Amino acid sequence: MxxxxxxxxxxxxLDKLRGKSRLDEDDVQEIVKEIQRSLLSADVDVSLxxxxxDSIKTRALEEEPPGGTSARDHVLKIVYEELVGLIGExxxxxxxxxxxxxxxxxxxxxxxxxxxxxxxxxxKGLRPAVIQTDTFRPGAYDQAKQMCERAEVDFYGDPxxxxxxxxxxxxxxxxxxxxxxxxxxxxxxALEDDLIDEIEEIESVVQPDxxxxxxxxxxxxxxxxxxxxxxxxxxxxxxxxxxxxGTAKGGGALTAVNETDSSIGFLGMGxxxxxxxxxxxxxxxxxxxxx
Amino acid sequence: VIEEEDLEDxxxxxxxxLLQSDVEMQVAEEILDTIRGKLIGETRKxxxxxxxxxxxxxxxxxxxxxxxxxxxxxxxxxxADKPVTLIFTGINGVGKTTxxxxxxxYFEKQGYSTVLANGDTYRAGANEQIREHADALDKxxxxxxxxxxxxxxxxxxxxxxxxxxxDIVLGDTAGRLHTSNDLMAQLEKIDRVVxxxxxxFVDEAVAGQDAVERARQFNDAAAIDGAILTKADADxxxxxxxxxxxVTGKPILFLGVGQGYDHIERFDPEAxxxxxxxxxx
Ligand SMILES: Nc1nc2c(ncn2[C@@H]2O[C@H](COP(=O)(O)OP(=O)(O)OP(=O)(O)O)[C@@H](O)[C@H]2O)c(=O)[nH]1
Ligand SMILES: Nc1nc2c(ncn2[C@@H]2O[C@H](COP(=O)(O)OP(=O)(O)OP(=O)(O)O)[C@@H](O)[C@H]2O)c(=O)[nH]1
Ligand SMILES: [K+]
Ligand SMILES: [Mg+2]
Ligand SMILES: [Mg+2]
Numbered sequence: 044m045x046x047x048x049x050x051x052x053x054x055x056x057l058d059k060l061r062g063k064s065r066l067d068e069d070d071v072q073e074i075v076k077e078i079q080r081s082l083l084s085a086d087v088d089v090s091l092x093x094x095x096x097d098s099i100k101t102r103a104l105e106e107e108p109p110g111g112t113s114a115r116d117h118v119l120k121i122v123y124e125e126l127v128g129l130i131g132e133x134x135x136x137x138x139x140x141x142x143x144x145x146x147x148x149x150x151x152x153x154x155x156x157x158x159x160x161x162x163x164x165x166x167k168g169l170r171p172a173v174i175q176t177d178t179f180r181p182g183a184y185d186q187a188k189q190m191c192e193r194a195e196v197d198f199y200g201d202p203x204x205x206x207x208x209x210x211x212x213x214x215x216x217x218x219x220x221x222x223x224x225x226x227x228x229x230x231x232x233a234l235e236d237d238l239i240d241e242i243e244e245i246e247s248v249v250q251p252d253x254x255x256x257x258x259x260x261x262x263x264x265x266x267x268x269x270x271x272x273x274x275x276x277x278x279x280x281x282x283x284x285x286x287x288x289g290t291a292k293g294g295g296a297l298t299a300v301n302e303t304d305s306s307i308g309f310l311g312m313g314x315x316x317x318x319x320x321x322x323x324x325x326x327x328x329x330x331x332x333x334x
Numbered sequence: 335v336i337e338e339e340d341l342e343d344x345x346x347x348x349x350x351x352l353l354q355s356d357v358e359m360q361v362a363e364e365i366l367d368t369i370r371g372k373l374i375g376e377t378r379k380x381x382x383x384x385x386x387x388x389x390x391x392x393x394x395x396x397x398x399x400x401x402x403x404x405x406x407x408x409x410x411x412x413x414a415d416k417p418v419t420l421i422f423t424g425i426n427g428v429g430k431t432t433x434x435x436x437x438x439x440y441f442e443k444q445g446y447s448t449v450l451a452n453g454d455t456y457r458a459g460a461n462e463q464i465r466e467h468a469d470a471l472d473k474x475x476x477x478x479x480x481x482x483x484x485x486x487x488x489x490x491x492x493x494x495x496x497x498x499x500x501d502i503v504l505g506d507t508a509g510r511l512h513t514s515n516d517l518m519a520q521l522e523k524i525d526r527v528v529x530x531x532x533x534x535f536v537d538e539a540v541a542g543q544d545a546v547e548r549a550r551q552f553n554d555a556a557a558i559d560g561a562i563l564t565k566a567d568a569d570x571x572x573x574x575x576x577x578x579x580x581v582t583g584k585p586i587l588f589l590g591v592g593q594g595y596d597h598i599e600r601f602d603p604e605a606x607x608x609x610x611x612x613x614x615x
Binding site (some may be wrong): 080083084085086089148149150151152179180181182183184185186187188189190193232233234259260261262263264265269286288289290291292294295314 | 350353354355356359425426427428429456457458459460461462463464465466467470511512513514538540541542543544545547548565567568569571573574593
């Protein structure tokens with residue numbers, strides 16, 4: 044089964060259930076504690092972890108394991124169902140004309156991801172274009188342009204213009220031939236009111252079909268506040284987790300999905316334009332639980 | 335007298351508060367163990383509650399971790415033979431290049447001359463980014479073509495500084511994840527070839543549990559002398575400071591508090607403890 048290859052401490056407490064057909068309160072308590080530890084070490088929001096572990100505990104004690112199911116498999120199934128319930132399926136990305144805007148904290152990986160996503164769409168047979176609206180970060184124009192050259196996709200930016208809203212408007216016009224428009228934005232965080240206003244303005248001009256929050260896999264408990272703010276300002280319909288080629292578990296994305304009532308769409312697994320994957324819940328849950 | 339079981343609830347709450355502030359789990363547990371060890375068997379004064387005792391002990395334990403190895407950075411720079419070479423390391427996108435730009439301004443205010451060296455010969459737009467900073471700050475930049483040898487770039491900058499009487503070399507490196515063996519080996523090589531006076535590890539205040547792992551691995555590849563924590567303006571937690579100081583035993587030197595050149599502050603351990611403790615009340 045999906046969760047067979049568990050992290051060692053979690054496996055240890057589950058192994059004690061081998062052969063048991065019923066669970067007592069102590070068994071459940073021990074397992075729930077291990078699950079809490081795994082999720083907390085994965086940067087899942089503390090209160091979300093407590094809510095999750097409460098429902099796991101209640102269900103494990105109250106629900107009768109179906110005939111023939113061992114106590115161990117029963118708990119595993121509950122854990123898996125609870126996590127899948129929260130994470131859901133990958134964000135739906137129709138293979139048709141659309142506009143996607145990327146937003147997120149400074150350095151989270153937006154510019155890299157916009158080129159990667161454009162590459163991904165082009166492999167699916169669509170014609171994408173990236174519009175770079177970041178007028179603030181030095182070298183942002185060149186970075187996006189070079190990444191788009193590597194991805195062999197259309198690019199629009201204007202290094203001489205310092206108005207992101209204007210660039211967005213001009214960019215959509217200049218790339219009208221493209222089927223998929225990916226709009227990159229400058230980095231910003233929840234407490235920067237001016238910049239939050241700015242992205243709301245860009246959004247009202249671009250009118251994206253989907254706004255995606257780009258999150259570093261290593262983000263800590265702050266993920267919650269960031270996700271809340273971006274969702275409130277522009278509405279987040281999907282999350283991209285970057286830098287998953289490191290050791291961070293990406294639990295902040297679970298928090299973000301919970302806060303924004305959205306789902307995860309893409310994973311970033313490296314610095315080149317090909318290092319992108321569609322999200323897949325099983326692998327992600329395994330990672331969260333330390334497998 | 336305080337018994338083990340009196341501490342169970344308050345310590346559990348503390349552990350959750352520390353995790354809430356992004357202190358790494360194992361680090362949090364070791365800090366709590368210290369507190370437990372100190373308090374068990376202590377007699378509590380009439381006027382004190384167990385909660386009070388625990389929170390005082392926590393303050394002390396956090397301060398001890400976070401103030402580790404603090405040294406007078408300005409004095410170290412002042413006394414060092416010139417040119418002083420600083421190399422900045424860290425994972426992708428944490429703010430290395432921006433921090434170098436900020437420090438060029440910081441040093442200028444103290445009357446030092448600086449040269450920037452772009453050891454990031456990899457990332458798209460890296461040369462243009464640091465060039466724009468160098469131009470805005472009116473600093474000399476040494477850069478090679480994309481794909482060049484990063485150690486050679488920084489080495490050239492050191493030679494340039496020697497030839498032109500420049501006080502400080504600020505050597506940038508490409509962002510890399512500690513899981514990339516090739517890139518970590520390249521970092522070792524830069525460290526070996528250049529032999530910097532100070533290796534500064536840059537990480538971000540918004541980082542969670544992974545801060546410990548990367549600090550450890552970067553420290554192994556190129557021993558760090560201190561750390562800088564960026565994006566402190568985006569985050570009120572800052573537990574990453576605790577995690578990094580704890581695993582490396584090296585001081586946090588500065589906080590980055592915004593994207594402007596003046597958005598850098600000397601790190602104040604006491605203020606950080608207050609910030610961490612303030613959160614949980
Ligand atoms: N290893 C790895 N590095 C990544 C990944 N995604 C992005 N990066 C790197 O992370 C750093 C920051 O990426 P950017 O795309 O510039 O991030 P950004 O969000 O556009 O940054 P700002 O525009 O400054 O806010 C760069 O060094 C990228 O190469 C990933 O999935 N894995
Ligand atoms: N809010 C805030 N943003 C910062 C701070 N320091 C850096 N940044 C931003 O973070 C983003 C990444 O900064 P860089 O200096 O390019 O980071 P880097 O570590 O050199 O990135 P790579 O070279 O790609 O690994 C940029 O948008 C910076 O403006 C800070 O203290 N606060
Ligand atoms: K939403
Ligand atoms: Mg960008
Ligand atoms: Mg850089």
